Amino acid sequence: xxxxxxVIVLVVIAGVAGxxxxxxxxxxxxxxxxxxxxxxxxxxxxxxxxFALSPGAVVKVSGINGSLTxxxxxxxxxxxYVERTGKEAGALERRKVVIESSATSLTVRGEKGDxxxxxxxxxxxxxxxxxxxxxxxxxxxxxxxxxxxxxxDIAGAVKVxxxxxxxxxxxxxxxxxxxxxxxxxxxxxxxxxxxxVQASGINGNIELRLAAGVNADFEAHGMNGSVRSDIPExxxxxxxxxxxYFAHIGTGxxxxxxxxxxxxxxxxxxxxxxxxxxxxxxxxxxxxxxxxVQEWINEN
Numbered sequence: 441x442x443x444x445x446x447v448i449v450l451v452v453i454a455g456v457a458g459x460x461x462x463x464x465x466x467x468x469x470x471x472x473x474x475x476x477x478x479x480x481x482x483x484x485x486x487x488x489x490x491f492a493l494s495p496g497a498v499v500k501v502s503g504i505n506g507s508l509t510x511x512x513x514x515x516x517x518x519x520x521y522v523e524r525t526g527k528e529a530g531a532l533e534r535r536k537v538v539i540e541s542s543a544t545s546l547t548v549r550g551e552k553g554d555x556x557x558x559x560x561x562x563x564x565x566x567x568x569x570x571x572x573x574x575x576x577x578x579x580x581x582x583x584x585x586x587x588x589x590x591x592x593d594i595a596g597a598v599k600v601x602x603x604x605x606x607x608x609x610x611x612x613x614x615x616x617x618x619x620x621x622x623x624x625x626x627x628x629x630x631x632x633x634x635x636x637v638q639a640s641g642i643n644g645n646i647e648l649r650l651a652a653g654v655n656a657d658f659e660a661h662g663m664n665g666s667v668r669s670d671i672p673e674x675x676x677x678x679x680x681x682x683x684x685y686f687a688h689i690g691t692g693x694x695x696x697x698x699x700x701x702x703x704x705x706x707x708x709x710x711x712x713x714x715x716x717x718x719x720x721x722x723x724x725x726x727x728x729x730x731x732x733v734q735e736w737i738n739e740n
Contacts, residue, residue, distance in 0.1 A: 482525055482526070482527065483525060483526040483527070483528075483531060483532055483566075484523065484524070484525050484526075485523075485524040485525075485532050486521075486522070486523055486524075487520070487521070487522040487523075487524075487537060487539070488519070488520065488521050488522075489519070489520045489539060490517055490518065490519045490520075491517070491518045491519075491520070491541040491546060492516060492517055492518075492543065493516060493517070493518045493541075493543065493544075493546060493574070493575055493578065494516075494543050494544055495516075495575065495577040495578075496544070496577060496578065496579070496596065497518075497543070497544045497545055497546065497575070497578045497579070498544065498545045498546075498578070498579045498581075499518070499545070499546045499547075499572070499574060499578050499579070499580045499581070500545075500546070500547045500548070500549070500580075500581050500582070501547075501548045501549070501570065501572070501580075501581075501582040501585070502547075502548075502549045502550070502582065502583050502584045502585075503549050503550035503551055503584045504537075504548075504550050504568050504570050504582075504584070504585045504586065504587065505535065505550060505565055505566070505567055505568050505586045505587070506567045506568040506569050506570070506585075506586065506587045507569050507570070507585075507587040507588050507589070507590075507605070508570045508572075508582060508585050508587065508588075508589045508590070509569075509570070509571045509572070509589075509590045510571075510572045510574060510580065510589075510590065510591040510592055511571070511572065511573045511574070511592050512573075512574050512575070512576045512591075512592035512593050512594060512610070513573060513574075513575065513576070514575075514576065515573070515575050516575055517573075517575075518541070518546050518572065518573065518574050518575065519572070519573040520539055520546075520548060520570075520571075520572055521570070521571040521572075522537050522539075522548070522568060522569070522570050522571075523568070523569045524537065524566045524567070524568050525566055525567050525568075526565075526566040526567075531565065531566045532566050534552070534565050534566065535550055535551065535552060535565050535566055535568075536550070536551060536552075537549070537550050537568065537570075538550075538551060546574075548570060548572070550568060550584075574592075576592075576593055576594060576595050577595045577596065578594065578595070578596050579594075579596035579597040579598075579614070580594050580596065580597075580598050580599075581597075581598070581599035581600070582599075582600055582601075582603070583599075583600070583601040583602045583603075584602045585602070585603045585604070585605070586604045586605070587604065587605045588605035588606045588607070588608075588623070589603050589605060589606070589607045589608070590607075590608045591607075591608070591609045591610060592610040593610040593611040593612075594609075594610070594611075594612055594613075594614070595613050595614065596613075596614045597614040597615045597616070597633075597635075598612050598614065598615075598616045598617070599616070599617045599618075600617070600618050600619075600621065601617070601618070601619040601620050601621075602619075602620045603620070603621045603622065603623065604622045604623070605622065605623045606623035606624045606625075606626075606644070607621050607623060607624070607625045607626070607627075608626045609625075609626065609627045609628065610628055611628045611629070611630040611651070611710065612627065612628070612629060612630065612637075613630050613631050613633065614633050614635075615633045615634075615635035615636060615637070616629075616633075616637045616638070617637075617638045617639075618638070618639040618640075618642065619638075619639070619640050619641050620640075620641045621641070621642050621643065621644065622643045622644070623643065623644045624644035624645045624646070624647070624703070625639065625642050625644060625645075625646045625647070626646075626647040626649070627646075627647070627648055627649065628649040628651070628710040629648065629649065629650055629651060629654055629656075629696075630651045630654075631651075631653075631654060631655075632654060632655065632656040632694040632695075632696060633694065634694055635694075636656075636694050636695040636696060636697065637656075637695070637696045637697070638697050638698075639697070639698045639699075639701065640698070640699045640700050640701075641700050641701070642698070642700075642701040642702070642703065643701075643702045643703070644701075644702070644703045645665070645703040645704050645705070645706070646698065646701060646703065646704070646705045646706070647705075647706050647708060648696070648705065648706070648707050648708070649708050649709060649710035650671060650674070650689065650707060650708070650709065650710070651709075651710055652709070653690065654689055654690055655689060655690035655691045655692060655693055655694065656689045656690065656692065656693070656694050656695065656696045657686075657687075657688060657689070657692045657693065657694070657695050657696070658676075658685075658686065658687035658688075658689060658695075658696045658697075658698075659684065659685070659686055659695070659696070659697055659698070660684065660685040660697075660698040660699070660701070660705060661683055661684045661685075661698075661699055662683070662699045662700045662701075663685075663698065663699070663700065663701040663702070663703075663705070664701070664702045664703070665701065665702065665703045665704040665705065666685075666704050666705075667685040667687070667704070667705040667706075667707075668704070668705075668706055668707070669687065669706070669707040670706065670707060670708045670709070671707050671708065671709060674687055674689050674707050675687065675688075676707075685705070687707070
């Protein structure tokens with residue numbers, strides 16, 4: 441019996457020592473990061489990396505606890521800028537941002553850090569802001585973002601899901617999917633791909649900004665709201681029972697489908713004044729990119 445009690449005591453001592461070591465490592469790291477922000481008491485870490493991407497590359501962003509901004513430019517280089525902030529020692533170690541790349545892909549994801557059970561249970565997570573500058577000729581997808589998402593013009597496929605915040609998207613030409621968004625969705629369409637545009641589970645209003653010459657067949661069902669058009673040539677029809685809405689756009693054919701939305705749907709034209717978010721993420725050259733990055737950093 442004494443031997444069993446001795447083993448239990450040793451296990452408890454070892455566990456406490458491990459927790460103490462973990463806190464010691466975390467404090468040492470974040471005291472250094474906080475040195476430039478002692479007045480506010482905020483801990484801050486900045487990650488900035490650049491990668492070469494080939495046309496048609498696939499870019500994925502997931503698990504971000506904060507805002508995501510995607511600028512697009514006529515470039516072959518992707519630039520990743522991540523700002524992480526925490527309010528207490530050890531906060532920045534509770535989560536980490538992993539960046540992986542190749543010539544044909546770029547992945548940015550947030551995930552749990554390497555701390556112990558008690559640190560994860562009682563500590564606060566850091567906030568993250570992610571800014572990407574990408575070539576327009578890519579396919580882009582994001583999921584699990586706890587904050588607003590703004591995306592510039594994308595030539596390839598776009599997929600957005602699991603966002604707790606508004607979503608603003610510049611012109612798209614490829615297939616597009618939007619699922620599980622807790623906020624308004626604003627999307628500009630230069631064309632509608634043969635795979636179409638799909639939106640479901642949108643808890644907010646939807647604005648579809650249609651370029652002149654867009655051809656599509658629109659259908660919406662299972663929604664708590666109405667559909668209206670500010671475009672004279674796009675006429676919206678409603679089923680007799682009021683559960684479905686239809687619109688024949690141009691010559692029709694490719695589909696725009698909306699289901700399970702909690703808000704209204706509106707058709708407009710992509711006038712610059714109506715689309716400040718998309719205008720703000722169009723970059724012409726490296727100098728302009730650098731200015732926009734600095735503006736983004738100084739927002740708060």
